[in-house]
Amino acid sequence: MTAPARVPVRTRTSADLIRAEEPVLAHNYHPLPVVVARAEGAWVEDVEGHRYLDMLAGYSALNFGHRHPRLIEAAHRQLDRLTLTSRAFHNDQLAEFAERLAALTGLDMVLPMNTGAEAVESGIKVARKWAYEVKGVPADRATIVVAADNFHGRTTTIVSFSTDETARAGFGPFTPGFRVVPYNDLAALEAAVDETTAAVLIEPIQGEAGVVIPDPGYLTGVRELTRRAGCLFVADEIQSGLGRTGRTLAVEHESVVPDVLLLGKALGGGIVPVSAVVAGREVLGVLRPGEHGSTFGGNPLSAAVGTAVVDLLETGEFQRRAAELGVILRDGLAELVGKGVLGFRARGLWAGVDIDPALGTGREVSLHLMREGVLVKDTHGSTIRLAPPLTINAEELAAALGALEKVLRRG
Numbered sequence: 467m468t469a470p471a472r473v474p475v476r477t478r479t480s481a482d483l484i485r486a487e488e489p490v491l492a493h494n495y496h497p498l499p500v501v502v503a504r505a506e507g508a509w510v511e512d513v514e515g516h517r518y519l520d521m522l523a524g525y526s527a528l529n530f531g532h533r534h535p536r537l538i539e540a541a542h543r544q545l546d547r548l549t550l551t552s553r554a555f556h557n558d559q560l561a562e563f564a565e566r567l568a569a570l571t572g573l574d575m576v577l578p579m580n581t582g583a584e585a586v587e588s589g590i591k592v593a594r595k596w597a598y599e600v601k602g603v604p605a606d607r608a609t610i611v612v613a614a615d616n617f618h619g620r621t622t623t624i625v626s627f628s629t630d631e632t633a634r635a636g637f638g639p640f641t642p643g644f645r646v647v648p649y650n651d652l653a654a655l656e657a658a659v660d661e662t663t664a665a666v667l668i669e670p671i672q673g674e675a676g677v678v679i680p681d682p683g684y685l686t687g688v689r690e691l692t693r694r695a696g697c698l699f700v701a702d703e704i705q706s707g708l709g710r711t712g713r714t715l716a717v718e719h720e721s722v723v724p725d726v727l728l729l730g731k732a733l734g735g736g737i738v739p740v741s742a743v744v745a746g747r748e749v750l751g752v753l754r755p756g757e758h759g760s761t762f763g764g765n766p767l768s769a770a771v772g773t774a775v776v777d778l779l780e781t782g783e784f785q786r787r788a789a790e791l792g793v794i795l796r797d798g799l800a801e802l803v804g805k806g807v808l809g810f811r812a813r814g815l816w817a818g819v820d821i822d823p824a825l826g827t828g829r830e831v832s833l834h835l836m837r838e839g840v841l842v843k844d845t846h847g848s849t850i851r852l853a854p855p856l857t858i859n860a861e862e863l864a865a866a867l868g869a870l871e872k873v874l875r876r877g
Contacts, residue, residue, distance in 0.1 A: 478513070479514065480499070480500065480501040480512055480513050480514060483501045484499055484501065496829075498832060498833065498836050498841065498843070499833075499836075500512055500836055500841065501513050505520070505532035505533060506531075506532050506533050507531045507532060507533075507855065507857055507858075508520055508531055508532075508854060508855045508857055508858040508859075509532070510532065510841065516839070517839065518836065518839050518840065518841045519839060519840045519841065519854075519858075519862055519865065519869075520532070520841050520854065520855065521840055521841055521842045521852050521853070521854045521866050522841055522842055522843050522851065522852075522853055522854075523853050523855045524731070525673070525705060525731060525843075525853065526673075526704075526705045526706075526708075526710050526731045526732055526816075526853055527731040527732060527734065527736055528732070528736040528855050529708055529709055529710060529732035529736075529784065529855060529856050530732065530735055530736065530775070530778060530784065530855065530856065530857060531736070531855035531856070531857035531858075532736060532855070533736075534735065534736070534778070534857070536774055536777070536778065537735035537736070537737055537771060537774050537775065537778075538737070539774075540735075540770050540771055540773070540774035541735075541737050541738070541767065541770065541771050543770070544766060544767050544770035544771070545767065547766075548766045548767075549765065549766060549767045550762065550765045550766070550767070551765065551766065552761045552762075552765075553759060553760065553761070553763065553764060557764075557765070557766040557769065558766070559766040559769035559770045559773065560578070560764050560766070562769070562773055563576070563578070563764075563769035563770075563772045563773045563776075564576040564578070566773055566776040566777075566780075567729075567733075567742060567744060567772065567776055568744060570714065570776050570779060570780065571714075571715065571727055571729075571744050572723060573723075573727065573744045573745055573746055574745070574746050574747040574750070575744070575745060575746070575747050575749075575750040575751070576742050576743070576744050576750075577592070577742060577743040577744075577745075577750055577753070577758070577763075578740070578741075578742050578760075578763045578764035578768070578769070578772075579730075579741045579742060579743065579760050579763040580739045580740065580741055580762050580763055580768070581619075581730065581739050581741055582618075582619055582704040582728070582730035582731060582741050583618070583619030583620060583621050583624060584741055584760065584763070585704065585728045585729065585730050585741035585742060585743055586618045586619050586621075586624055586667075586702060586728055587619070587621055587623060587624070588743045588758065589665075589667070589700050589702075589726055589728050589743050590610060590623065590665075590667070591758060592726065592743060592745070592749060592750060592752065592753065592758075593608070593610060593664040593665035593698050593700060593726065593749075594608045594610075594643075594664050595752045595753070595757075596664065596698065596749050596752050597664030597697075599752050600748065600752065601664070601696060601697070603661070603662050603664065604662075607662050608643060608662060608663075609644065609645055609660075609662045609663050609664065610627075610643060610644050610645070610663070610664055610665050610666070610667055610700075611644075611645045611646075611647060611655060611658045611659055611663060611665070611666045611667070612627045612644055612645070612646055612647075612666075612667050612668065613646070613647060613648070613649035613650075613668045613669070614629045614646050614647065614648050614649055615629055615630075615672055615674075615675040615678070616628065616629070616649070616667075616668070616669060616672065616675075617630075617669070617672070617673060617674030617675065618667070618669075618702055618704075620633065622637060622640070622641065623641040625637055625640070626640035626641040626642075626644060627641075627644035627646055629646060645658045649668070649672060649675075649678065649680065650678075650680040650681055650684050652684065652687040652688070652691065655687075655688065655691060656691055659691065659692075659695045660695075663695060663697040664697060664698060665692075665697055665699070665700045665725075665726070666688060666691070666692050666697060666698070666699055666700065667700040667702065668688065668700075668701065668702065669701075669702045669703075669705070669706065670685055670701055670702075670703060670706050670715075670716035670717050670719075671705075671711065671716050671813060671816070673705040673706065673816075673851070674705075674845060675818075675845070675846070676811070676818035676845050676846060676849045676851070677811045677812070677813070677817055677818030677851060678811060678818065679811050679813055682720070683720070684720075685717055685719075685720040685722045686720045686721075688722075689722045689724070692725070698724075698725040698726055698749065699722075699724040699725050699726070700724060700725065700726040700727075700728065701715075701716075701717050701722075701724035701726070701727055701728065702728045703715050703716060703717070703727055703728060703729055704728055704729060704730040704731050704741070705731060705853075706816070707727070707729055707732070708729065708731075708732040708733060708775070708779060709732070709779060709784040709785045709787075709788050709814075709856055710732070710788060710815065710816050710853065710856070711788065711792075711813045711814035711815075711816060712785055712786075712788040712789030712792055712813065712814035712815075713785055713789075713814075714779055714785055715727070716813070719813070725745060725746060725749055726743060726744070726745040726749060727742075727743070727744040727745065728741070728742075728743060728744075729741060729742045729743075729744060730742070732775065733775055734768065734771060734772065734775070735771045735772075735774065735775045737771050738767055738768050738771055739768075740768045740771065740772045740775075742772075784856045784857075787815075787856050787857075788814035788815045788856050789814060791815055791856075791858065791859075791860060791863055792812065792813065792814040792815050792816075794860055794863050794864065794867075795812055795815060795817055795852065795863060796812045796817070798863075798864070798867035799812060799817060799819060799867070801871075802870065802871060802874060805871070805874060805875075806821060806822050806825050806874030806875070806877075807819055807820065807821060807822070807874065808820040808821070808822055815852075815853065815854055815856055815858070816851075816852070816853050817851070817853075818845070818849055818850075818851055818852075819849065819850050819851075819852060819870075820848060820849050821848040821849070821850060821874070822848070823847065823848045824877075825848075825874060825877050826848065827844065827847065827848055828844025828846070828847060828848050828849050828850045829844045831844070831848070831850055831873060832844050832850055834873040834876070835850075835869055835870065835873055838869040838872060838873060839869065840865075840866050840870070852866075854866070
């Protein structure tokens, strides 16, 4: 039987490419039917040349926009010299990356990894080891308290403490050692913490849940509670960190310093996957050679890009932009409440918007916005997320809000 002729990729339409994925790609996402071929700043272009304003920014991986010139320059410069050594050897980029990231966050040590899920998994391992070696929890008895409706990744350990049945169903048996309490409930958290607790692991703002912002004082309460209980406060800032909320870190809105920070997404500048566990020396110092590792974690290309990301954040420009443009975003969404928007939660350039279900699901609204030249992504039910690049300007942001108003008006 003769195999069908393969159509060269360069001549395929968006529809061709989407159809071509079906037999060869596993179904782990449900993407919108847009095929991006080029991008710059806050804009992407599909294979037919249609332009779209990117209001998702790769779930915050593209905080600095597509192909930021300083980040591309850093990557090109390093590509011409050295890309990978593995951690079997040292490389000349890693020390500066670790020094600069530690200084930016006000902590001591960095454990470089690649993906956000790897950072979370590494943070769990470090917290458990700290509990056994420093706190004195009996072997294999350590527990970690987490919040309901969390999203920390997709590995088997992480979905073990997810409350999203779509993420859990069919993937058991699950890893023990976790206690789930309601988010934003200090009393429930206190009741769950005991002498076996290694850490409390939470997102300062729950992104996947719909940009859920806790009550004022919650993060301060978590910090005080963990300090009293003698356990670690681990803050997952993989989506909320690195400028997204108008501060370098979301915990800074309550002047809180956690024991452990989990960073990722924007740390790679939208170029390479870079993540990190950042903590005090008394925490990360429990790791000894051979106890943990990553072939690609801390590679010279990632370190060079990560250092360039820190360069951008050290200026404060992007934190200021997120705070200032966040006012436009918040005020624009407030104008839509009662006009198709039931409510919203926003901090900096990040918002979860609850659309009236009578107007459609979150995916249906996302599809309508795509046809208006704006890309967003739904989360649960009729909620959509807005997280534009921090490089977006006021006019572009106003245009996106205008497109949302137009979609809602049509019903």
